[in-house]
Amino acid sequence: MKQRKIPMRKCVACQEMMPKKELIRVVRTPEGETEIDLRGKKSGRGAYLCGKLSCFKLASKNKALDRALKAPVGADIYRRLEQDFIKSEDEFRAVQAETGDDDE
Numbered sequence: 001m002k003q004r005k006i007p008m009r010k011c012v013a014c015q016e017m018m019p020k021k022e023l024i025r026v027v028r029t030p031e032g033e034t035e036i037d038l039r040g041k042k043s044g045r046g047a048y049l050c051g052k053l054s055c056f057k058l059a060s061k062n063k064a065l066d067r068a069l070k071a072p073v074g075a076d077i078y079r080r081l082e083q084d085f086i087k088s089e090d091e092f093r094a095v096q097a098e099t100g101d102d103d104e
């Protein structure tokens with residue numbers, strides 16, 4: 001069996017390279033909305049975060065998302081994303097399980 005190369009992305013908070021599917025994508029849509037994109041399919045400029053609340057909090061503290069998305073992310077957006085992030089954790093695991101097809 002040939003091992004397929006795993007796409008890697010960098011967490012904007014802790015700067016660690018991680019397999020893309022272990023990261024949560026935050027996207028800035030063409031409409032100017034900032035939202036969590038669990039399936040990595042939305043169009044727009046994306047930034048990646050570890051699926052860990054600690055990294056989200058770090059990104060919120062040092063405005064890493066603002067820099068990565070090249071747009072100001074307001075405090076209210078960070079608050080909303082944090083709620084979504086917490087809610088998303090279970091769904092994120094489910095999506096990971098569902099898409100974990102070709103790397104084992």
Ligand SMILES: [Zn+2]
Pocket residue numbers: 011012013014015016049050055
């Ligand atoms: Zn991280």
